[in-house]
Amino acid sequence: MPIPPHNRRVSRAAVAAIGAAGLIALTSAPAAFGDETAPEMVIGGIEPIDGVEPGSTFDLPVTVANKGTGASEKVWVSYSVTRGLDFAEVPSNCRAQQVPSYDEMPERWIAVCAFDQGLEPGVVYTPEKPLRVKALDRALNDELRVSVGDADPGADENGTPPVAGTAPAVKLVEGQAGGEGSAPFVDVPVTSVNTADYQVKGAALKGSVGDTVTMKVAFSNAGPAWVLTREGDRLVTVVVTPPEGTSVVKPHGFCEAKGEAYVCGTSQRSVNEGGGETYTFKLKIDKRVADAKGSVALSTEARPFDTDKANDKADITLDVPGGGSSGSTGSSTDGSGGSAGGSSSTGDDDATTNGGSLAETGSSTWPITGAAAAAVATGAGTLLIVRRHRARA
Structure with a gap:
């Protein structure tokens, strides 16, 4: 999409x-004239x-x-x-x-x-x-x-x-x-010499066939260190796979479709301790699938600072009356997975970074190309970063 x-x-x-270019031109002019x-x-x-x-x-x-x-x-x-x-x-x-x-x-x-x-x-x-x-x-x-x-x-x-x-x-x-x-x-x-714990949080969805539900999944940095990805290094991405029997009506603005999954970028190349992103999707329940389950997972590039891999993936469950339930991840049953690490959500396309919402800053984001998303999903090239124009403290 x-x-x-x-x-x-x-x-x-x-x-x-x-x-700066103008100043360089001006300051270099005298030398050109023999100074x-x-x-x-x-x-x-x-x-x-x-x-x-x-x-x-x-x-x-x-x-x-x-x-x-x-x-x-x-x-x-x-x-x-x-x-x-x-x-x-x-x-x-x-x-x-x-x-x-x-x-x-x-x-x-x-x-x-x-x-x-x-x-x-x-x-x-x-x-x-x-x-x-x-x-x-x-x-x-x-x-x-x-x-x-x-x-x-x-x-x-x-x-x-x-x-x-x-x-x-x-x-x-x-x-x-x-x-x-x-x-x-x-x-x-x-x-x-320090560590940072990247983690994700899933969602527990519930609805009837034909319903459109809101799904919120989250990525956060539990610290203690902040993480600044250096120029040329790969950035973390989050891969969201909706539960079977659903179709995506509206993906989050940082996310690009790749097969049955969505590859979601981040708002900048650093993630503060306690910060992260919340990704909001609108899903339509097309049919009942027994024990329908999706997932949210971190990309698999090496992160030597993060030694806890147990929280790098979480379930997205779906309960459709008459079709069975696959259980709960601890998220609310209104379709929201909530926000981890102190992040907050503000709407359908909210995104939090370093503890604050981009929706509150007036920031703009650059589009993510399908080619870039494909490069992330296949492990080739530099992965996605959604570039924002300006953030205020």
Whole structure:
């Protein structure tokens, strides 16, 4: 069943990208006209961080350098960490803000540090005291970005008002040559030793032949860690198989038919602890089938963080008077499987993500193609993600 396209607006990320392209063009123009004295800031000195224990701290030993031919007057170093991490302390020459998830970017903390000193070309510098980061109880697969520039990057307009740090100010000092990097930013994965329990919840349906009933099944993350799927990795999907003797009148908007089953995507590439999705279907009872039963199950890609596989599949039962009953999964008998993990439902096409309903955000979703759903069901390619335009905290 084709999914109708939704209205699409230009995202803030797209606007930012366009603006950045314009700034690059403007800042590169003088060099094209013979100005060879502009500074060229690069950052380095930091490698992927593995084996972090939740509750522990670690330092970020970065280096900054000027590969251009002209000295810079001031330097700004920016740090961004996803929601499993936080800054243990923030120097007074830095400002920090919390930014909620939006435009498919996960929630994160940002610290921008200003250094009122110039960087001479060819010299490597490092903060005299590295910025310290703490791994929270929900840490698992997090992301860190560090960038440098000779202009204030400003605050993210979607975040909280920036607050100046209270720890002693730091300055840049000359460091060892080498490892200075070659780009103005670097992305670093941070992996913590933690687990998360993905699980599903089925439904118990009841009705007569000819009735249309509402079926709600749920996917949730019982934690303790949140899960951020890294770029290029496969995302979880949920496979819903309605009970025999029924036909789907209206599937959930995140779901695409694949044979007798429906493959359902997620609203974004991260799932907060206690968050998840609720999938709502309208089913028509076409005939009595003794002990009719369907299922809801997680896709089978490897999830090393989830060691409990017993709750990866649940029954969808159907009781038709005169046709027998296959029992109950513990869900309500009004046709709703309910929502697991603190999620809530708001209507026929409600979907909850990270504890909140998309129906309440005004978010739009991108259509899921049949080819993408087929790729998920057969284990080939990258599986589905329903992209949303914007979510507010």
